[in-house]
Amino acid sequence: MSPRRITFLPTKATFKLGERLGMGTVGVVYQATSPDIDEPVALKLLHPNVSGDENIVNRFEREIMIMERLNHPHIVKHYGGGIMDGQHFYAMQLLDHGSLKDRLQEQGPLPWPQVAVYTIQIASALQHAHNHGIVHRDLKPSNLFFDEKGNLVLGDFGIARDTHSAEFTDHGMTVGTYAYMAPEQITADSHLGPKADLYSLGCVMYEMLTGSPPFKGANFAQVWEQHLNRDPEPLAKHGVDCPEWLESLVRQLLEKVPHDRPFSARTVQGYLHQHLVEEFGEEEAKELLTNLPSISNTAPIREQPRTWVLWLALAAIVAVCTIAVLRGS
Structure with missing residues (x-):
């Protein structure tokens, strides 16, 4: 039996399906190859049984349109999408070196210089998305993937919000992952903007440093109450030894009021870069930013x-x- 082939729209690439990589409630992801692309890709197909659900199809198509607008080294690459035999699909960069969540579960908290470097990469990706009017709304360790060089790449824009579109279909709806949601995201604020992603970035930083999110509970209601009303425990209570300037940034990112958070993801980038240079010097800071631990070797960047x-x-x-x-x- 000849391999199943997929003709892509709007591109001319023809893909050959390979190993199934994963399956969710609405779709299946395969490894695929194409003579028009130098490397294998991940190809996502919507399940036929949900193809008649207008909300799911609209969200899937919206994700394709959002990804087509983004082109950044720390955001998953997109290779187009379309419909095949009534099934919606799109292809994206194959990231098969695990996620930040996997790394934290396997090895626990990361040394603070590595956290600072990864945060710069994430902030860079967020700034690019924000520049194009996109709020990710689901930033978390399981949506941050490692490429072959050990860099973090932001993926899964399935519930991203396009602030340039007048057709919001989720007014009044709370969407996201409750351990990483900003207060205004929990309350479904209609003016939710990029600073919600900055709050989630603070949650991710906290987890990279301590091994767990800033707020935990038996259910989403308990966690939401803490996001809305409680301050996170100081990092020192978790045995974290990091500079005060880094903890100050985490605290500011986790401010309850959006206005009290950093001005932008670019501000976060600049702040971290400046302090890394002051801490280690220009040359060593550059080394930290460019020579990350390999995928197979996750030893700390620099022992204290x-x-x-x-x-x-x-x-x-x-x-x-x-x-x-x-x-x-």
Whole structure:
């Protein structure tokens, strides 16, 4: 039996389906190849049983149109979409090196310099989207994927809001992932804008530093109440040792009132870059920003001096004990 082929619209690329990568409630994702594209792609197909649901189809088509407007190294690449045999589909960059969520679950909190670098990358992606009138609304570790160079790439614009469109279909609806939602997102504010993504960025930063989101609870109502009314625990309570300027940024991103957060994602970028240069110097800061840990090696970018002191002290104690045992024998 010959491989199934898909003719893409509006592009001329022809794709050959390969391994199924995943399946959700509304679609299936396959690995696919095309002679017109140098690398394999991920191809998403809507399930036939939801093709008659106007809301799902509209959201799917809107995601395609949004992705066509975005072109950024830290946003998943889009290769077009269309309809095949009544099934909606589109192809995107294949990111098969895991997500930030996977990394945190496997290895726990990240060292603060690495968190700062990843935050610069995420903020850069958000600024590009915001420049095009797009609010992501679902920024979280599971939607941040690693490319082959170890950089983070923002994906899944399925519930993104196009502020340039007059046809909002979700007025009064609360959408997003409750552990990362801004207060104005929880209350379904009709004027929700880019600063909601900045709040989510603060949640992601907090989780990268501590290993868990800033607010937890047995259900969404408990978590929402904290987003609306509580301050997150200081990072020191989680054993995080980072500069005050970094914790100050996290606190500002998690302000309840949008106006109290940083002016823009670009502001966050500039703030972090400036402090990394002040902390490490121009050359080492550049090294941090360009030489991330490889996918197979997630060791910290730079061990803090006090960590080395502890390791050396421990080694000295072990050596003394060993010598004592040998002499005693």
